[in-house]
Amino acid sequence: MTVYYSAVNSSLHVSGHAALEELRLMVNLIKPKYLFPIGGTYRHMEAFSKMAQDMGYDKKQILPAEDGDIIEIRKDDIKLAGKVEVQNVYVDGLGIGDVGHVVLRDRQKMSEEGVVVVVVSMDSHTGRLVSDVDVISRGFVFEEMAKDLLEDAKRLVKETLEKHTHKSADWRFDRKIIEDVLEKFLYKATERRPLILPIIVEV
Secondary structure, rough: OOOOOOOOOOOOOOOOOOOHHHHHHHHHHOOOOEEEEOOOOHHHHHHHHHHHOOOOHHHHHHHHOOOEEEEEEEEOOOOEEEEOOOOOOOOOOEEOOOOOOOHHHHHHHHHHHOOEEEEEOOOOOOOOOOOOEEEEEEEOOHHHHHHHHHHHHHHHHHHHHHHOOOOEEEEEHHHHHHHHHHHHHHHHOOOOEEEEEEEEEOO
16 A cells, blocks of 8 residues: 655645544444544534434434533443633644743734834933934835834934933833834825834943
8 A cells, every 4th residue: 555645745635534434334334332532623523423423323312512511420321511711722843831921912012013122322311312223124015115203203202302301211111102102204205104112222
């Protein structure tokens, strides 16, 4: 017997799961009292349930379970006994289950809209700017358009920070101000909402 699979031909897919007639054959051979379909998607389990009913099984003898269902199996009975909370677990590099909603949201935003990084150097005591603002973009707009747009963004950030200068440094407030003014400015200019990352360097 020769088995063909995707390593031989990438456009060829051969299922490793039993077909309907093979499932029917196994049920006829084993003659189980209860049936507990667990493979495939929910529609596959429903298809198996329908097949079993066509073979004479009562619906009470078939128990298609969903993720989190607790199945209690006794000598003469099988039933749904409860449910536990389950959720998707995301694997990210060496981390398992530690990819939160905010991380996924930011990654999606960067992939769709790009990212704009704003670097400002500020006096750690007075909160005043001590050098020019630097604005860098990646995956946001074409280079030809970016030059003038980013220069305007630099001026806007500088004017905004000078206008909102505090007697003492408040980095959280400054970051929020930068994000707010740039988000409005860039959307008005491009109708895009890139991820804006303000970086404040204390001097």
